[in-house]
Amino acid sequence: MLTLVISNLKMLARNRQATFWAIFFPLLLVVAFGLFDINGVGTGNLTVVDQDGGLRAKLLLQNLEQVEILDLESPNTEPPNSESEARREIAEKDLDYLIIIPQGFENADAEAGTVTLVYNSRNQQRNQLVDALVRSLVSESQPPERPLALSQLVATEVIEVTEVDYFDEVLMGLIGLGIMTNSIISIAVRVSTFRNQSILKRLLVTPLPIWKYFAGEVLAHLVLAAIQVAIILVVGVFVFGASIHGNVGWIFVIALLGTLVFLNIGFILSAWARSPAAASGLGNAVALPMMFFAGAFFSTATLPWVLPQAARVLPLTPMLEALRDVAIDSAPLWETWPELGALGIWVAVTALVASRVFRFS
C-alpha cells in the first residue's frame, strides 16, 4: 500500500505537465493577482460632516478635495443623523473616512475645536497617510494668531474591523481552483491513460484488492493537494502579503475534504472519456465553469436570473465559503458545519456514482 502511494507520487512528480497544472498554474494566478496590487494604497472615500460651517471649515473642505487619494462625498443622510450613519458605514466598510468639523473650529476653540477623524482598521498604510495629511491640512486652516496646540488639532478614532483584502478572498479562490482543476483533471487523465494502456487490467490480474488501488490514488492526490495548498499559502502570504486570520490547519482540512469530491468527479469523468485527451477536455469543461459560478474570484451575487441559487449547489461553493469563513472571518471549523455537511454529501454522492460507473476496460 505504501509502495503504491509512493509510486503514485513519483509518477505525479515526474509528470511535469500535470505538476504544472497542479502547482504553477494557480501560482501564476497568485502572482498575477498579487502584482496587480488590487488593494495598494488606493483611494478612499471620505465624508465630511461640517458642524461649524465657517470660512475656515470651507477652506479645509476645499483642500481635502484636492487630495488625490481621497474621494470627497457628501453625507448620505441629513443632519443630525449623518454622523452616526457615516460611522455605521465605516464599520460596514462601505465608507473609508469620516471627518467631523466641530462647532468652534472657526475660532480654534480650545475646548471644542478639535477635528475628529474616523476610519476603520482596514487599510493601515493609507490610514497613516490620510492621518498625516488631515493633520497638516487642519493645521494650515488654523487662525495664525492663536492656533490650537498640535495635540488638539485632530482626534483620531479607529473602528476595528477585520481586514478583508480582496486579495485574501482571491487567495482562497485560488486554493479552490487549484485543487479542483488538478484533482479532476489529474485523476480523469491518469485513469483513462491507465485504462487505454491496459494498466488497470494488468492490476486486476494481481491479487491487489481493488479498494487499495483507489486508496492509493486518493492518498497520493491528497498529499499533492496538501503540498499545493501549502505552496499557494506560502507564496500568497509571504510574497504578496495576504493575511490568514483563522486557523491554517483547518484550511487544510477543508481543502482536503473538497479534494475528495473532485477526485470522485475525476473518477466519474474517466469512465466517460474514451481517451486521455478527452478526459482532459471533460475535466476542463467541468472545472472552468465551476470556477466562475462558485465565486472563486468574483462575487456571484451579481449573476442574473436563478444563477446565484444554482451556483450554491456546486461543490466548489461550500468549499470556498468554508475556506473564507475560516481564513478571513476566523471562524472555528465547527462553525462551518453547513458547508462541511454539504461537502460531505457531495463526497458520498460522487463516490456512489463513481463506484457505479467506473470501468476497468
Place this chain on the structure above:
Amino acid sequence: MLDTDADQAVRVGGLVKQFGSLTAVDNISFNVKSGEIFGILGPNGAGKTTTLEIIEGLLKPTQGSVSVLGLNVFKEPNRVKARIGVQLQSSAYHDYLKLNEILSLLGSFYPKRVSPENLLEQVGLTDKADSRVNQLSGGQKQRFTVAASLVNDPELVILDEPTTGLDPQARRNLWSLVQEIHQRGVTVVMTTHYMEEAEALCQRLAIMDHGRILTIDTPRNLINKLDAAYTVKLVVANPLTEEQVASFNGSIEVVQAAEGNAYLLRMQNSPKALGTVLEEINRSGISLEHLEVTPVTLEDVFLELTGNELRD
C-alpha cells in the same frame, strides 16, 4: 499416468463465453499439464485472448468450469492470482516509473516476490533498470513484460501473443527466454498466431478458430496426422486447364492459390508422386516458372482443419 489435479496446471471444461449475440468461446475443454509449454494457435478473433482472460479471472464465463493449480478461479481468484504470472496482450506499463520501480510496485501486491534486480537479470535488462518503458525497443519491452509476469515467482505463466509485432531476431530472443522459464519447471500457457513459433516452442498445441478448439496434440503429431506429407508449389505461365488438373494422379490434391497462376499440390509418398507430377508437366507442355517442394508445416495443418489460411 493418473490424471490427477497435481498433474494438471489448468483444467478447462465446457467453457462458453458469449458477448451479447457473439459467441467468443464455444464450448471448449482442455487440460494443461504441469511443466509443459501449452500453445493456443489461431487467427485473430479465434477466442484465444477471451479464453486466457477467463483462466486469469478477468472475465466470468457464460458456462463451464476452470481450475487453475487445483483451485477454482471464480471461488478463490486471489489465491490463483498470487500463484500465476500474466502477460496481457498489448499491456503497457506506467510511463513515469523506472523499470525497477514498476517491478517493485507489482511485487508489493504479492505475498511472495522476486527482487527487481533478479528479474531484470533473467531477461537481460539489468542495464536498463533506471530506464522507463518508453525508452525500450520493441523486443526489450516484451522481455520486460515477461519479467513483470515473473514478479511473484509463479508456478504458471500465461503469455498472450508475446512475440506479436517483433522482428525475427527479437522473436528468437523471446523464444529462448520462454524456454529458460520452462526449464525451471514453470508451466507456460501461450497464444500465438505464428506457426513457426508454435512449432518451435510448444509441447502441445490447441488449434482454435471461431471460438472452438479444432484439435489438440503435439506439433509433430498434428503434422504427421495430416494425409499429405509434402506440398509442391507450382507457378505456371498460363492457368492450368481442367484437363491438366485432372491429369495429375488422383492421389494428389490440387489447390489453386489465391493469386496468380500458383497451385499447391499436396501429396503423400512424395518421391514417386513428384515423378508423376514432373512427367505430366513435361508431357502436356506446361510452361513452368517456379517449382518448390516444402515439407508440411502447421500452416498446412491449419489450412486442412479450417479450410482457411491463417488470417494475420
